[in-house]
Amino acid sequence: MPSPSPSELAADTFVKAWATGSWLTSPEDYPEAPPNVVELYQTYLAMQVHPLAESELGGLGGYKLGAVGAEGETCLYAPLFKKFLVRASSGDGEAEMSSGAIQMFNVEAEIGMVIGADLSARSDGEPLTSEDVWVAVQSVVPCIECCGRRATAEVAGAQPTALGKFADCLSAGGVIFGEAVPSQSFSDAASVLASCSTALQVNGDEVASGSGAACPLGGPVQALVWLANHLISRGLMLQKGQLVITGMTCKSTSFKVGDAIAATFSSLPRVDMTVAS
Template sequence: MEARADAFVRSWVSGVKLGPEAYPESPVSVADLYATHLAIAKHPLVESELGGIGGYKIGAPGGAGEVAISAPLFKRFLVEAPGRGLSASFIGLCQIEPEIGVVMGADLPPRDRPYSVEDAWAAVDSVVLIIECCGQRSTPEAAEAVTSALGKYADTLSSGGIVLGPRLPAAQVGIEGVKCAVELFVNDEKVATGSGKAAPQGGPAESLAWVVNHLNSRPGGLYLKAGELVATGQMCNTKLIKPGDRVRAEYAQLGEVEMVVEP
């Protein structure tokens, strides 16, 4: 688990992709997967080279028999729109997903009862319209060789970077407001549609409540902290992207975020 985490973190830092001979063995259980993520989060190079932990992403609903899977995000790869400095080749860009992000305004530490959706939402400072740029630490050959879902999830759930768009007061948007529709455009051509209802548990606020209680239940003393970002799950996606493309996500009633795919 420590060796697995070290391999992924060093690839994150250097940008050098892991080939079939270097790609770590897959976790043997969900517990082993999350132990790997914890070892990644605590790796010294994460703080010194990647800016530390900036929050968490949520995805893969139903993956490995779980409600969803969570993984840490690194501050270095949380960038403002239009995404300057977020290199597609460096992060191994493989997919783009519009999502609802939330920035926490208060800590949500473990307590003697679970946090409800309303409890979790009350701790949110702002809603952020985001585009997640999914990435890989593997070469195409290594990615093809990884047949285990846990093996794919171990790579921080294919995180890459987050492009941050407009921020809105959470109290103004509300729990139902983040279930809005979204349209995704590449070079002004509509390529996908979706809504916040696609997030795990049926909506971004519900997804947030899940990860709050999930983190609190895991070993390692994890919990959401004020200032951290949560990417609550894809609303739709596209793989039809290349350097130079302009990507725009339009969120009904909330606004839009646009990025340019850098080489």
Template sequence: MGADEVFAAAQLIAHARTQRTPLGALPPQLQPQDEAAGYEIQREVHWLLAEQAADFAGYKIGCTSKVMQDYLGIPHPCAGGVFARGIHESGVALRTADFVRVGVECEIAVRLKHDLLPLDAPFTMDRVADAIGDCHAAIEIVDDRYVRWETLGAPTLIADDFFAAGCVLGPALPGAAVPDLAAVQGRAIINGTLVGEGAGTDVLGHPIHALAWLANHLAARGDGLEAGQLVLTGSLVKTVWLGAGDRVRMELDGLGVVEAAFV
């Protein structure tokens, strides 16, 4: 794709997103034909959204667990952006009307204390572990903002940040004070009913492995992670789609509890 096509595709995606209009297939000449083109469009989408005072705050990693790979039919991780206005504290009440079709996932989130820049690649698990500052129990908020996501393909979903719509964070815990993230057991509870369970090992074998994948993925594109940025490492459970009035509670052993209401 040429630069003009990339920008035109990004404009259509950003407009649909800000207007909460379900996104259908892009015009044929603007459809990314591979994931590399999807990430090029995604970068432009980030710039367009940042111009609307949506400060870029970090990344989410999708398809890091088998349950999510099977659900979406994509056998490898995918990355998307997270914006500051979409980050909330535990206990928040959010309007379902602010989304097209809102869903939630149970996640381990980390905030970086050191940069992970392209010149320092490749990154191992040990190197990225040293960059982790705080950890959080997290609810990732996802939005099915598509006419039918199953027909769009991974490149277009990547261009639109792979369903990303924000997150809710539990209290920060210093990385040195948390247990082995691979051993964390997580539970998704909706309206008091257990609807899903998973473990840190479900996330590419270890959530820090997912972080290393992201750092190397970005480095290959000439991008990096910066101190202070947040990374959602991937869902321990299958996405749960919500309706108005639903109350969400995620419990992650050793990391704590995070809750939100959708009204």
């Protein structure tokens, strides 16, 4: 049996820490930074196919986009795991995300897309167009991303390179997603969602605001098209049932356990959550 690659070793460390809650408390425990973006994506792939990712984290549930412009890239993206994708309650209390289970340190208002059909490569070899991608979108969902980490704040903050920080699944944690709006409800989704104004509230007080224009390439639909094509370039693809959160529109670290957090959107329903212990 061949020896594990550096990407596989890093993925093993991160996934085991996440699955067991045994966080990385020493700089010596933290994996060596990937040397480039190609190896970064190899680490993410090794995480999403790790046996514990399926048995303990619920398996691959979709992707998050972030780090716009980092490392000379349009953006970066990393896997989301099903165990931490939580549908917001409807009428019987707010959804909860356990801060301790993901070491939650940041929340973001994001626009999500639920994929309704596999998005494989075009038969003519051309890149997928906006029309190709949008026809495969089942619905748009308002989201609160709950960013997490597998190391303590001190160890994560001590990483000397951006790639070293990004290697921890691009700070993936969990997502609270709200009421789905069918994709056919939008006559010009790219424009409407790019101009969608957003805000975050903590215990009823607004703490941040933004818009869909903050997403990679200027909007959620544009970001999704880029992701679909980038995955194909790696021999992967978006699949039916996956959730894609298309990038931060606004964020806040001003919360604690017990706080009520809401994200509002001018073109989508509101979504609410409570920060659990």
